[in-house]
Amino acid sequence: MLPDDIVLEELMRLSKSVxxxxxxxxxxxxxxxxxxxxxxxRRLTQILAPLVRGERPSNVxxxxxxxxxxxxxxxxxxxxIKEYVEGRGPGFIYVYVNCRHDDTTYRVLARIADALGERVPFTGLSTAEVFSRVKAAIERFGGVVVVVLDEIDFLVKKHGDELLYRLTRINGELRRGKVTLIGITNDVSFVERLDARVMSSLGEVELVFPPYTAExxxxxxxxxAEKAFRPGTLAPGVIEYCAxxxxxxxxxxxxxxxxxRVAGEIAEREGAEKVTVDHVKRARQEIELDTVSEVIKTLPYHGKLVLAALLVLGGKAQSTGDLYIAYRQICRALGTEPVTQRRVSDLVGELDMLGIVTARVISKGRYGKTRVIALTVSPETVKKVLSVEEGLREVLA
Ligand SMILES: Nc1ncnc2c1ncn2[C@@H]1O[C@H](COP(=O)(O)OP(=O)(O)OP(=O)(O)O)[C@@H](O)[C@H]1O
Ligand SMILES: [Mg+2]
Structure with missing residues (x-):
């Protein structure tokens, strides 16, 4: 095939894209x-409405x-609200910080400073210095500054709640200007870990977002989908299935x-005219494979071996002891020195946190307690990902 034809063929395919x-x-x-x-x-608008009069809304x-x-x-x-206030009222400034990306106290403060027009170098200043620059900038501005701290649990997990503590106290230190905080998290246990004083000022008002139903x-x-796909390219039932x-x-x-989206991409790759439920099923596997690989890649070596042991047991272990026996066998097969059962137990805890296994403590009456450990993702996927590891292919075969 001439190169020209290849280009044309590909472009034609694209013009037929779903x-x-x-x-x-x-x-x-x-x-x-x-x-x-x-x-x-409606609730959030009611809470933030004082912004229109230049007043400070409650923290949310x-x-x-x-x-x-x-x-x-x-x-x-x-x-x-910003659009509405423009040219009408005293105006306010809002800063959106994603604490997963900006995950240090310094970076969060630098982000706030930046929104206030105060340049802060990448590194080099003390956080105390950046904090006082932020304060000075707020006083110069004189109005309300809304700081959105999204995925706030990432910041607190890594660096504690000191910054939050200081931010919730900042209004008492300012001579002019005010700060409203909006903290967002999907981690319910986060609330329990937060200092009670911080929580009571951050949560002046709380707003809960319930999960969506299939409908x-x-x-x-x-x-x-109406905006994303060409009309008529979604087979009946595709949307309902995804939902x-x-x-x-x-x-x-x-x-x-x-x-x-991924179902559409698979359909496109195949040059199919319609996206079908089968494409969605494959999309599901593809996405699972991606997430599981991401997680497994970051595991320590023995974490991978623990996962392999769970796989050998059919995806479920009735106790940490059972899992440990299977794990030791794998170590022997690989000629690797095993870690202690205590450490394996910690590794299970990590896998649980990453969402790839569940470890549930079950009471066995007078025989005490046991921890049942089970994979949350399909064993085939885990096997596929682990098999690329040195030596594990043979062990898992
Ligand atoms: N009611 C909705 N209508 C249209 N799109 C929505 C709706 N709710 C969520 N979405 C879309 O779903 C995706 C996820 O929503 P969003 O990022 O707001 O979730 P989140 O609650 O912040 O989740 P996380 O806790 O993981 O950050 C986004 O693409 C968003 O546009
Ligand atoms: Mg979010």
Missing amino acids: FVNREVLRPDYVPEKLPHREEQI FIYGLTGTGKTAVTRYVLMK QLTDILKER AVAAKEHGDARRALDLL
């Missing part, structure tokens, strides 16, 4: 419509499981959108 605009399905796209979040939009603490629209709704409402996810997907899968996994809209 997508008209796949960007609409990406997680960072802010949609114009947010079905089934009317109540949260927003929580709910992943993919329930917390980020999308918060950004939407702030953007709309609600269907509406959300329909709205987005049902995501609803079963705790009502996560991001998951539903990802499924639909």
Whole structure:
């Protein structure tokens, strides 16, 4: 085939793509419509309404499981209030910080400073210095500064709640200007770990985002799919299937959108004219493989071996002791020195935190307690990923 023909063929294929605009399905796209979040939009607007008069709204603490629209709704409402206030009132400044990306005290403060027009070098200053520059900048501005700390649990897990403590106290130290904090998290246990004083000032008002039902996810997907796909390219039942899968996994809209996008990409790769339920099923496997590989890649070597031991046991161990025996056998086969049972127990805890296994303590009456450990993802996927590790292919074969 002539190179020219290859290019033409590929371009032709693309012009037949099922997508008209796949960007609409990406997680960072802010949609114009947010079905089934009317109540949260209304509540948040009521809470933030004092901004219109240049007054300080209460701090807000927003929580709910992943993919329930917390980020999308918060950004939407702030953007709309900003538009409304423009040219009408005293104006306010809002800063959006994602604490997963900006995960140090320094970087969060630098981000706030930046929004206030105060340049802070990448490194080199003490946090105390940056903090006082932020304070000075707020006083110079004199109005209300809304600081959104999204995925706030990442910051606190890594660096404690000192910054939060200081930010919740800042209004008492300012001569002019005021700060409102909006903290967002999907980690319910986060609340328990937070200092009570910090929590009571951060959570002056709380807003909960419940998970979506399958029907609600269907509406959300329909709205987005209309913009993303060429008319008539979605086979009947595709949207409902994506919605049902995501609803079963705790009502996560991001998951539903990802499924639909990846299904579309698979259909496109194949040059198919329609996206079918079968494409969605394969998308599901592809996504699972990606997430599991990401997680497994970061594990320490013996963490991988513990996972391999669980696989050898058929994906479930009735106790840490059982798992430890299987683990030692793998170590022997590989000629590796095993770690202690205590350490294996810790590794199981890590795997549990990463969401790849569940470890549940079960009481056995007078025989005491035992920890049942089970894979949460499909054994085939784990096997596929682990098999690339040195020597493990043979052990798992
Ligand atoms: N009601 C909705 N209508 C349309 N799209 C939505 C709706 N809720 C969520 N989405 C979309 O789903 C995706 C995930 O939503 P969002 O990022 O707001 O979730 P989140 O609650 O912040 O999750 P996390 O806790 O993981 O950060 C985004 O692409 C968002 O646009
Ligand atoms: Mg979010």
